[in-house]
Amino acid sequence: MIRHFTKLLDIKENEARSIFRRAKELKELRKREVCVKTLQNKILAMIFEKASTRTRVSFEVGMKELGGDAIVMNTQDMQLSRGELLKDTARVLSRYVHGIMIRTFSQTVVDELAEWSLVPVINGLSDKYHPCQVLSDIFTIEEIKGDIENLHVAYVGDGNNVANSLIEASILFHFRLTIASPQGFFPDVDLTERAKKTGLFQITTDPEKAVMDADVIYTDVWVSMGQEKDASRKKRLFEPYRVDDSLLKKAKKDTVVLHCLPAKRGEEITDEVFERFQDVIFTQAENRLHVQKSLLEWLMIKA
Ligand code: CP
Ligand code: NVA
Secondary structure, eight states: OOOOBSSGGGSOHHHHHHHHHHHHHHHHHHHTTOOOOTTTTOEEEEEESSOOSHHHHHHHHHHHHTTOEEEEEEGGGSGGGGTOOHHHHHHHHHHHOSEEEEEOSOHHHHHHHHHHOSSOEEESOOSSOOHHHHHHHHHHHHHHHSOGGGOEEEEESOOSHHHHHHHHHHHHHTOEEEEEOOTTOOOOHHHHHHHHTTTOEEEESOHHHHHTTOSEEEEOOSSOTTOGGGHHHHHHHTGGGOBOHHHHHTSOTTOEEEEOSOOOBTTTBOHHHHHHTHHHHHHHHHHHHHHHHHHHHIIIIIO
16 A cells, blocks of 8 residues: 655654654764665655745755655646646656655645555645654654653744644654644644644643743744735734743743744744754754655655
8 A cells, every 4th residue: 555644644653663763774874974775766756836945955865865866846847737637647647756745835735646646645845734844853852852752842833834743743742732823823723622632732822831841942934835925914913922032031941942944033033042053953954854764765665
């Protein structure tokens, strides 16, 4: 059976754990400049409807390092832009490549692609989820702070795709998660209801309450790609949700700050806080490469 990674809950905890073990190994091997050519002759097609730096480069480098290759396509250059059906695109690509990564405005596009594709489909970000980011973030948090089950993560800001994937991660990995967002900008309702049943999930409009005993404070842009029309209203409403020194004063001394990037300094995070945690934040970005290499191996040759 073909496995897809359209959202975090497409995989089981033991599968995620085995992806992490291999990611750790691949990270160490890369440091020692040992070549691992497990994906020789495998090609990943990458489809982009919106901008990307990390996702594009980490997937392309990942495929090449594992001995395979990647093809990057923007939807406006594909026949999709002239009305070719997604289900036909999925079946055509399945005859050429061994995996499809897609960054799209709509989760329904990812889901439809996965329904018709005969090769694994990976969600490289949609309006609803950013599973590759958050899978890799859990790996990063464990590298820095140890077992996620013993940690409290506070997400402060927009209840967006990253927040939704964090909620899925809290269900998958059983950790305490608190989300602080302004009223009207909470994450997906069904997901929050499901997460509340675990007893480990809380949602609040109070950022200070959220960070109080958090081991990790996570933030992301207030205005996600494709939501620019809301920008000025959001910037006013989100002021109290900036991760700055006054918010950090309410948190534990050894709290670390994560950001999936790109960051808008002066909006969701101050320059001072960003620079103080830059090493963690760029390690977070680096780990996308190691975790996704492991995910690619798992989807293309193991699962
Ligand atoms: N964090 C992330 O996905 O970055 P890009 O938008 O640059 O891919
Ligand atoms: N929430 C952001 C994440 C960017 C990686 C967006 O969707 O634009």
